[in-house]
Amino acid sequence: MHELEIPLYLRFFISLGIAFLVGLERESSSASAKGRVYAGVRTYSLIGTFGFGCAWLYYVGVIWVLPVGLLALAALAVIGYLAKLKEGHVGWTSEVAALLTFITGALCLLADIWVPMALGIVGTFLLSEKAMLEKYVERLDKTEFLAVVKFLLVTLIILPALPNQAYTEFNLNPRHIWQIVVIVSAIGFAGYFLSKKFGSRVGLWLSGLLGGLVSSTAVSVAAGRIAQKSPPQSNNALQATILAGSVMYLRILVLIWIVNPAVVPMLWPQLVTLAAVGLLLAVRLKKNDSGVPKTFVQAPRNPFEIRPALIFAFLFVLLSVATVLIEKLYGNTGLVVLSALVGVTDIDPFILSLVNKPESVQNMLVTAILISMMSNTVMKGVYFGALARPVRYAATWRFGLWALLHIPVIFIF
Numbered sequence: 214m215h216e217l218e219i220p221l222y223l224r225f226f227i228s229l230g231i232a233f234l235v236g237l238e239r240e241s242s243s244a245s246a247k248g249r250v251y252a253g254v255r256t257y258s259l260i261g262t263f264g265f266g267c268a269w270l271y272y273v274g275v276i277w278v279l280p281v282g283l284l285a286l287a288a289l290a291v292i293g294y295l296a297k298l299k300e301g302h303v304g305w306t307s308e309v310a311a312l313l314t315f316i317t318g319a320l321c322l323l324a325d326i327w328v329p330m331a332l333g334i335v336g337t338f339l340l341s342e343k344a345m346l347e348k349y350v351e352r353l354d355k356t357e358f359l360a361v362v363k364f365l366l367v368t369l370i371i372l373p374a375l376p377n378q379a380y381t382e383f384n385l386n387p388r389h390i391w392q393i394v395v396i397v398s399a400i401g402f403a404g405y406f407l408s409k410k411f412g413s414r415v416g417l418w419l420s421g422l423l424g425g426l427v428s429s430t431a432v433s434v435a436a437g438r439i440a441q442k443s444p445p446q447s448n449n450a451l452q453a454t455i456l457a458g459s460v461m462y463l464r465i466l467v468l469i470w471i472v473n474p475a476v477v478p479m480l481w482p483q484l485v486t487l488a489a490v491g492l493l494l495a496v497r498l499k500k501n502d503s504g505v506p507k508t509f510v511q512a513p514r515n516p517f518e519i520r521p522a523l524i525f526a527f528l529f530v531l532l533s534v535a536t537v538l539i540e541k542l543y544g545n546t547g548l549v550v551l552s553a554l555v556g557v558t559d560i561d562p563f564i565l566s567l568v569n570k571p572e573s574v575q576n577m578l579v580t581a582i583l584i585s586m587m588s589n590t591v592m593k594g595v596y597f598g599a600l601a602r603p604v605r606y607a608a609t610w611r612f613g614l615w616a617l618l619h620i621p622v623i624f625i626f
Contacts, residue, residue: 231333232261264318425460437600459491556588
């Protein structure tokens with residue numbers, strides 16, 4: 214049994230406080246709904262005390278009391294539910310809350326104190342936010358929800374089954390590869406969710422920032438189309454594109470830190486500096502908000518879907534193999550050329566494949582990563598400028614200057 218580090222009297226008062234909190238919520242909810250109070254502050258407080266008492270008897274050796282106490286409370290909950298059904302009321306919420314209160318009361322004695330406190334606080338939150346949760350469910354995009362569920366199921370099933378060892382001369386570890394896919398998808402999904410929730414409320418600049426967590430290249434194309442369709446929004450669209458590019462440096466820095474923290478000291482000054490340059494270029498850009506309807510960059514495709522994850526895994530493996538082969542056949546020159554070429558599309562798989570195998574390319578690691586980023590910055594300017602004619606000149610010199618600054622950054626730091 215876990216050693217009791219907190220005094221017993223304090224654990225008892227914590228269990229009583231949690232039970233009181235749940236009872237207070239149940240009684241206030243019934244009062245606001247002008248319905249009958251089936252169990253209030255006193256009842257739930259007694260249930261929490263009952264759970265703590267049963268746990269104490271279990272602690273001193275009367276082992277059977279705890280399960281019998283839980284079964285007795287469950288029987289009372291069933292009787293109470295049947296009585297409610299006769300009166301035309303439905304719903305198990307109060308009965309389940311009673312069982313949870315008993316369990317938290319017992320765990321206040323038998324477990325680390327954070328366990329019952331977490332259960333009690335989360336339980337109370339779920340009880341009190343019924344209206345908010347129902348409203349959220351009504352707005353839930355079923356297609357996106359199913360995509361997330363399928364991805365999580367595939368992750369939980371596939372990840373433990375994958376072998377955790379390196380294969381071939383390229384040191385390809387299936388489990389490690391899929392872990393990287395999950396990490397990248399999770400960060401992208403956070404940006405995707407935030408962009409959908411908040412992007413439309415503030416405007417282009419925020420949707421650009423949040424979209425950069427998913428794909429700054431996709432943001433540059435989407436913002437370019439906005440500028441093409443609505444010329445008065447061109448400056449705002451350009452600002453969103455530059456902000457998304459700035460976030461890219463910080464996002465990749467976080468990914469590198471997760472995959473291989475040892476590489477971070479070699480790269481963080483360069484990436485933070487280039488992110489700051491982009492932020493300065495965006496802030497100095499004059500926006501046009503007068504008389505222009507508010508718009509936002511549509512969130513890129515949900516990165517938690519299966520197909521994008523599999524494509525990322527394929528690109529990661531392909532670039533891992535290509536990096537080793539090109540470095541062996543053509544040396545540093547070949548690696549530099551490959552770095553410039555991959556910047557045309559998504560650079561995340563290439564950069565993560567580099568930091569995942571630093572032995573053979575360590576001497577060119579920083580240079581290859583920054584060149585791929587420079588190439589990607591140029592391409593974002595090309596993608597945006599090809600669509601946004603009104604600000605093509607402004608986009609050209611800003612992205613051109615930003616790309617050129619990668620060269621001194623490589624040699625200074």
